[in-house]
Amino acid sequence: MFPCDQCRRSFNRPSHLNRHRMTHLPSSRRRVVTCTYCERTFSRQDVLLRHLRATHDVIRDTSVSNQKSCHRCVRHKLRCDREQPCGSCHTAKSTDPCSYPSSAEPGTPSRTLRAPGGSSFSTPSVRRDSERCVRFANHSVVDSRDAFGPCPPAANEGSHIGQQHIDPLDMDAADFSPVFESDGFNTILQPFEVDGWIDFRGSGLDWLDFDVSSIDFDLSGDHSGDADATMASPAADSTNPPAIHSVAAPSTALPRQNVLPWPFEQGQDAQTPRFPLPRLHQILPQPPPGTQPSTVDSLLRLLSCQQIPHLNELTNTNMSPGLELLRRLTDVYFSGFQIVQSIVHAPTWNVADCPTVLLAAMACIGSALSDESDVTELSNSLGDFCGSMITWLGVTDNSSYSDVSYLAALCLHQIYSLGSGNRQLYQNADRTRGVLIGSLRGLGLLSSRISNLQQSATEDAGPTTNDPRELHAEWLAWVACERDRRVAWASFEYDCSLCTLTNRRGAVDLSELPARLPCSDSLWDAQSANAWAALKSRAPSRGQGAMLSGVLGLIISGRPLVEHVSMWGKRLCAQIIGRLLWDLKQLEKLSTPEYCGLPSLFKSHQQSKVSLLRGLDSLLTLMTEPASTSDLISYNISSLLCHYSHMYASDDIMDIIIFIIRNVVSKGPSCDERLDMARQRLTSGFQSDPKRARKLLWHAGQIVAVATEYLVSAPCEIMRLFKAYVFILAYAKYSGYPAEHCNGVKVRLDVPSRHADQEKAVAKYIQHGGQAQIGTAQDVLSRASTANITKDAHVMFQRLHSWGLAEKFAKILQCFENFEE
Known part of the structure; x- marks a missing residue:
């Protein structure tokens, strides 16, 4: 490895290191290449060529052929005198024409032109490109099944699919990129039976794909509304796509072939020549002359640009209302979500410099969390637009997968999709998770254990200069490095959420996590370079974050931490331990006869699970004194994860409860022998x-x-809150009325056990029994408790009305409470 002497990055090749060192040079010393079309500058020729293809539709052929002989002499390995015709072809009296390769000079730009009928051809300035353009002549530039290869070759030849135009804002991501591979979603997994008995360990449920939109509380709804609506795309008559929301993507499921390279393999393999898609703002419909566009239209047009235009341009194009709405949404994002997932550096952030794809993702979350009625109504439209925008940018320019701002936008939009309750958005998020994780791997933000050990060996000595300009540049470089690490950690936390919500294994391997946890919040939130330098000089070790391996070892062993760990870092450690418990549970499920038929692994994992659960408990004791709202959020998330892990790891109690719920909600109050068996086993x-x-x-x-x-x-x-209420309802329904219930103590279980008296009362209740109160249910085992518990749950979910997922869980809970045996 070749480490950089200016930062902590290292490279496998000296050429890569030399190219990286150029990024540390001041702008006056950098060698730049200027674009002749827009006067933008680039440090590398290949980046310029990619910019020309994506932005200006200009293709430069950089290959130079050294062939001087005619094609027949080359094919037969004959000596060619390079005449017209040559002597060999004249002597042989060959019927093949004596032709030579084109003599066009390399580097001549060729602009791809589009014929009125949707066909494409090249200008005569580059003759060698004419042949490769012919095979695309009958296909549309933006056709998803031709331009990106999802259809098999036989389906492409002679078909008229290429004449259809796709609305980029109404398209399904699965039809446009090979990395969006559509999986069949199993809404209800079949239970497996062993000698007439049911094994419930394999009965996990994908809550996000569990559609309850057509289920009423009285279970009289129509359950047939789960199928996706399909619309055929009309034939196009022009080269530009139609207006927004006019055409839906074709729903025909055809096999897809990978035509785009992995994000981290760009430039290694030769790419098949393809026609560039236009910029997003170029295909949006223009408002009629003399009319004032709506606020939503101006916002969408504003976000379709690569960067926010200057203020004078906004005035001329009547997009000022959209900018004002965007500022309101981003303000809600910073006040409501930045403290949950701090991946945007607020001190250096501003609207003008932020990429619009990241602004769109931030606006999505802001619209979901906003209390304004006019804003919440556009949340779904904004979410659809942002998803299409992310897909569009990724397809038009592969370099987006190497842009951390683009990956941050992808992560934020996928978080929004999880909580939206929109099944289509969730499915797109599930498909694009591989894009996010694969791109982070390509950038080295998620890497192997060996790379992590090499990165962890470098230590940060703190600020190295007192010059204001150099100090500011050093601060910005540190911010970029820390931002990259935080995006990787946020993506891992999102991956854990998706794993929990869908009961599927996470895409991030624990061995490829960053070697260091996020830095302290005080350093990240420093408002200036001087404040950052002063804070870092007092505690240089906090500038990089604590070492993950050392912190995890101390937490699981129950020993005190020897270095500072931020509250978010402790929360991430809780996520890792929860992920380990999930992996053990999956191994136990795979050992069942339905899968691998291995001997039971439950007993062999008991000691490991006990150690991990004790580690979670000890970690929680280190977080009991939050100093800010952000710390309180990390403590609460870790608390929910800890208590949920205890419930999740308890034999198959939760599995049986979920089995009952999914059968009750999906089938209604119908008699089922397996359902009766599950109730008996739970009791x-x-x-x-x-x-x-x-x-x-x-x-x-x-x-x-x-x-x-x-x-x-x-x-x-x-x-997790839903699972807690589900367990309380199941306990009230199926635990019976034990004899010690009347003789034991009375205790409230829905108050934090932070005081000694409360801990003693809880311990006595667990040991000897008694009456338990939770919320308005004075006694959980009383006959009227289930209605009170459900009412409390609905009140709690109403406080989470911003996320559509809360409404889904409220419906499921109501169905379970209404179910009478």
């Missing part, structure tokens, strides 16, 4: 070990207590 589980059942009830009550104290508005936390 038997509660009654055979009442202490364990009461301990799990306390964990569910603590989730409610944490949410009641301070409710974190995040998709995965909504699901």
Whole structure:
């Protein structure tokens, strides 16, 4: 490895290191290449060529052929005198014409022209490109099934699909990029039976794909509305795509072939020549002359540009209302979501310099969290637009996958999609997760353990200069490096959320996580370079964040931490431990006869699960004194994760409950032998070990207590809160009325157990039983408790109305409560 002496990055080749060192030079010393069309400057020739293709539709042929002989002499390996015709062809009296390669000079630009009928051809200035253009002549420039190769070759030849034009804002991402590979979504997994008995460990449920939109509370709704509506695309008569929302993408499922390279393999393999798509703002419909565009239209037109235009341009194009709306949405983002996932550096952020794709993703989350009625109504439209915009940019320019701002926008939009409750948005987010994770791997932000060890060996000595300009440049370089690391960690946390919500394995391997945790929040939030330098000089070790491996080892062993770890860093450690518990649970499921038929792994994992759960408990004790709202959010998320992990790791109690719920909600109150068996087994589980059942009830009550104290508005936390209420309802329905219920103590389980008296009362209740109160249910085992528990849950979910996922869970909970055995 060849480390950079200016920063902490290292490279495999000296040429890569030399190219990287140019980024540290001042602008006056850099060698730049200027674009002759827009006067933008670039440090590399290949970046300029990519810019010309993507922005100006200009293709420069850089290859130079050294062939001087005619094609027949080359083919037969004959000596050619380079005449017309040559002597060899004249002597042989060949019927093949004596032709030579084109003599066009290399580097001559050829602009791709589009004929009125949708066909494309090259200008005569580059004759060698004419042949490769012919095979595309009958296909549309923006046709998803030709330009990006999802159709098999036989389907492309002679078909008229290429004459259809696709609305880029109404398209499905699965039809436009080979990395969006559509999987069949199994809404309800079949339970598996062993000798007439049901094994519930394999009965996990994808909550996001579990459609309840057509289910009423009385279970009288029509369940047939789950199929996706399809619309045929009309034949196009012009080269430009039609207006927004006019055409839907074709829904025919055809096999897709990968034509785009992986983001980190750009330039290594020769790419098939293809026609560039136009910029997004070029295909938006223009408002009629003399009319005032609506605020939403001006916002969408504003976001379709690469950068926010200057103020005078906004005045001339009547986009000022869109800019004002954008500022309101980004203000909501910073006030409501920045403290949850701090990946945007607020001190150096401004609207003018921020890429519009990142602004669109921030506006999506801002619209979801906003309390303004006129803003919440456009949330779905903005989410659809942002998803199409991300797809459009990724398809038109592969270099987007190497842009951390683009990946940050992709991560934020996928978080929005998870909580939106929109099934189509969720499915697109599930498909694009591979794009996000693969791009981070390509940039080295997620890498192998060996690379992590090499990166962790470098230490940051703090600021190295007192010159204001150099100090500011050093601060910006540090911000960029820390921002990259934070985007990687945020993507991992999103991956954990998707793993929890869908019951599918995460895409990020724990061994490729960044070697260091995020830095301290005080350093990240420093308002100036001088403040950053002063804070960093007092604690140089905080500038890089703590080492992940050392912190995890101390937490799991229960020993105190020896270096500073931010609250977000502790929360990430909780996510990692929760992911390890999830992996152990999956191994236990795979050992069942339905899968691999291995001997049971449950007992062999018991000690590991106990150690991990104790590590979570000890980690939680280190976070009990939050100093800010951001710290409080990290503490609450970690608390929910800790108590949920205790419930999740408890044999198959939660699996049986989920099995009952998915059958009740999907099939209604119909008689099912397996459903009766599940209820009997759940009742038997509660009654055979009442202490364990009461301990799990306390964990569910603590989730409610944490949410009641301070409710974190995040998709995965909504699901954990839902699981807590589900367990409380199941306990009230199926645990029976034990004899020790009347003789034991009375205790509230929905208050934090931070005081000694409360801890003693809870311990006594778990040991000897008694009456448990949660919310308005004075006694969980009383007959009227289920209605009160459901009412409390609805009140809690109403506070999370910003996310459509809360409404879905409220419906499921109501169905479960209404179900009578």
